[in-house]
Amino acid sequence: MSDERDEPPDDGSSDPAEAFTYNGGRVDPGESANIRYGISETYLGDPVRIPVTVINGKHPGPTVCLSAAAHGDELNGIEVVREVAHDWDHSMLHGTLVCLPVMNVPGFLAQERYLPIYDRDLNRSFPGREGSTSARRMAHRIFTNFIEPCDLGIDFHTSTRGRTNMLHVRANIEKPSVERLAKSFSSNVIIAGEGPAGTLRREATQADVPTITVEMGEAHRFQRRLIDRALTGVASVLAEFGLHPDSSVHWPGWRTVIDDDNEKTWIRADAGGIVDMKRGRGEFVREGEVICAITNPFKEEDDIVTVEAPFTGLIVGVLENPVVYPGNPLCHLVGLSADTRTALERERTTESSQSDLRPAGQTE
Numbered sequence: 001m002s003d004e005r006d007e008p009p010d011d012g013s014s015d016p017a018e019a020f021t022y023n024g025g026r027v028d029p030g031e032s033a034n035i036r037y038g039i040s041e042t043y044l045g046d047p048v049r050i051p052v053t054v055i056n057g058k059h060p061g062p063t064v065c066l067s068a069a070a071h072g073d074e075l076n077g078i079e080v081v082r083e084v085a086h087d088w089d090h091s092m093l094h095g096t097l098v099c100l101p102v103m104n105v106p107g108f109l110a111q112e113r114y115l116p117i118y119d120r121d122l123n124r125s126f127p128g129r130e131g132s133t134s135a136r137r138m139a140h141r142i143f144t145n146f147i148e149p150c151d152l153g154i155d156f157h158t159s160t161r162g163r164t165n166m167l168h169v170r171a172n173i174e175k176p177s178v179e180r181l182a183k184s185f186s187s188n189v190i191i192a193g194e195g196p197a198g199t200l201r202r203e204a205t206q207a208d209v210p211t212i213t214v215e216m217g218e219a220h221r222f223q224r225r226l227i228d229r230a231l232t233g234v235a236s237v238l239a240e241f242g243l244h245p246d247s248s249v250h251w252p253g254w255r256t257v258i259d260d261d262n263e264k265t266w267i268r269a270d271a272g273g274i275v276d277m278k279r280g281r282g283e284f285v286r287e288g289e290v291i292c293a294i295t296n297p298f299k300e301e302d303d304i305v306t307v308e309a310p311f312t313g314l315i316v317g318v319l320e321n322p323v324v325y326p327g328n329p330l331c332h333l334v335g336l337s338a339d340t341r342t343a344l345e346r347e348r349t350t351e352s353s354q355s356d357l358r359p360a361g362q363t364e
């Protein structure tokens, strides 16, 4: 088969769309492919293969990677990536989408966060290395074939099992290319920072593939409202970078960037017990307001430990499984500027809001 393209670019551009190539195959402009790509082998010698969908638009444009389930039990992102890959109309796509809905296949099969092979964390193993541990070899196959060839990346996560996160972006916004990507995703909250060594977003960004993490909800669930919000974010990114030129960038209504200057803390339990959580994900709390009470098995009044907000802020992450040892995290609280507080209060009264904020007690 010839590698020569016999068709001229149909938009008259001198910069025609290019084939997407990986070790073992190629996807030409105007084509899409569902691939099962081998990244390891099981104890039985069978291949461990990750699902990959590559959609190469007819028109030239950037290559964007959408990835999920680096932690095998974090499911919300899987549905985001699948819907973009298979439910959206990409007939006018300018560029290429590389969709990796389930990266940690062994963890996904076991419904566990880590690779169930010596409990390795795939999301601390990037960019990976041939000849190294099983996790790094898998990371290497994924990274070299499907991450490095991209121009941008969005990696979807949820909170760890037993906790939940409001939808937010984590990004090293000191890099202008990452900042542009982070802001175009249309989340209310961006937490700044480069992330731990070995995470996909840090190592991809380091390798000149600006990449953000999107945190959304809890493990072991499809949470429709959060999935829809993330899909709005993806559409907004594709508009910002010209992949869907007819779409528009979405403004989330208000935005706060949490950096080292902001107050932020994981509030931890100082007593063991059963937690009566009073506040939810995405809620605004004032300094001194009660966030939760830690109780003993007999609900004895004298033994109740109440936990108050140490400063006014937003609950970005919160405990769902209501039991703690001393030292366990109860909630992730971030401080807000006065302007953001005003915008947030205004939005709370607007019913048409797309925010993750919800009245106390309401569940998804």
Ligand SMILES: [Zn+2]
Residues within 6 Å of the ligand: 070, 071, 074, 123, 156, 157, 158
């Ligand atoms: Zn994760």
